[in-house]
Amino acid sequence: MKDWTGNHSSQFAALGSSNHTELERESNDFYATDPRALTALAEHMKLPHLIYECACGTGHLVKELTRLGHEVIATDLIDRGFGKGGVNFLEVESMPENCDCILTNPPYKFTTEFIEHALKILPKGGKAIFLLNVNILAGKSRFQRIYSRGVLKELYLFSSRIVCAKNGDFETYKSSAVNYAWFVFEKGFCGSTLLHWI
Numbered sequence: 001m002k003d004w005t006g007n008h009s010s011q012f013a014a015l016g017s018s019n020h021t022e023l024e025r026e027s028n029d030f031y032a033t034d035p036r037a038l039t040a041l042a043e044h045m046k047l048p049h050l051i052y053e054c055a056c057g058t059g060h061l062v063k064e065l066t067r068l069g070h071e072v073i074a075t076d077l078i079d080r081g082f083g084k085g086g087v088n089f090l091e092v093e094s095m096p097e098n099c100d101c102i103l104t105n106p107p108y109k110f111t112t113e114f115i116e117h118a119l120k121i122l123p124k125g126g127k128a129i130f131l132l133n134v135n136i137l138a139g140k141s142r143f144q145r146i147y148s149r150g151v152l153k154e155l156y157l158f159s160s161r162i163v164c165a166k167n168g169d170f171e172t173y174k175s176s177a178v179n180y181a182w183f184v185f186e187k188g189f190c191g192s193t194l195l196h197w198i
């Protein structure tokens with residue numbers, strides 16, 4: 001699947017007065033992560049060498065992982081010219097060989113499904129490390145489907161807000177009202193969650 005790469009004016013030129021394309025882009029939930037969010041995590045947590053970024057966007061997290069010396073397998077539902085496009089993570093049947101860690105900022109609307117699916121395909125002891133809005137901690141259904149299993153091992157909460165920029169446009173989106181944290185889920189873990197401020 002190839003995503004739209006034109007600018008704002010070309011979208012309107014192509015679609016007359018409609019902003020439908022803009023809405024479609026949002027429907028794929030492309031909000032790039034400020035790589036400093038990952039730098040901060042890596043200062044507090046030892047990450048495995050081999051990592052699967054299953055919703056890589058244009059590679060903001062992958063490039064930072066690579067800079068930090070990690071090997072990364074990168075896929076996304078949309079072909080954005082980075083990693084392997086056309087891969088629906090929710091249909092991925094197994095982890096890449098020798099890999100026991102998934103790290104991503106998943107599409108907001110499929111957060112619960114991404115967590116459940118990651119825990120399904122990870123080996124025992126494997127980790128799903130997701131950058132999520134802290135509001136995701138609440139909710140009866142999510143509690144029943146995920147948190148009641150005791151799999152949320154650690155939470156790394158940002159003391160200052162970080163930015164996830166729509167369509168990777170960090171020039172326009174310089175600040176954020178969202179509180180994010182890195183959620184570390186471990187398959188097979190059943191215990192209390194450790195909270196760290198970073």
Ligand SMILES: C[S@@+](CC[C@H](N)C(=O)[O-])C[C@H]1O[C@@H](n2cnc3c(N)ncnc32)[C@H](O)[C@@H]1O
Nearest residue numbers: 030031032033055056057060077088089105107
């Ligand atoms: C919030 S963006 C994050 C991009 C990147 N991980 C980052 O942090 O910069 C979410 C990404 O999930 C992708 N996505 C949406 N649904 C997906 C699916 N079912 N399988 C894989 N990727 C998906 C979108 O195309 C988008 O690139």
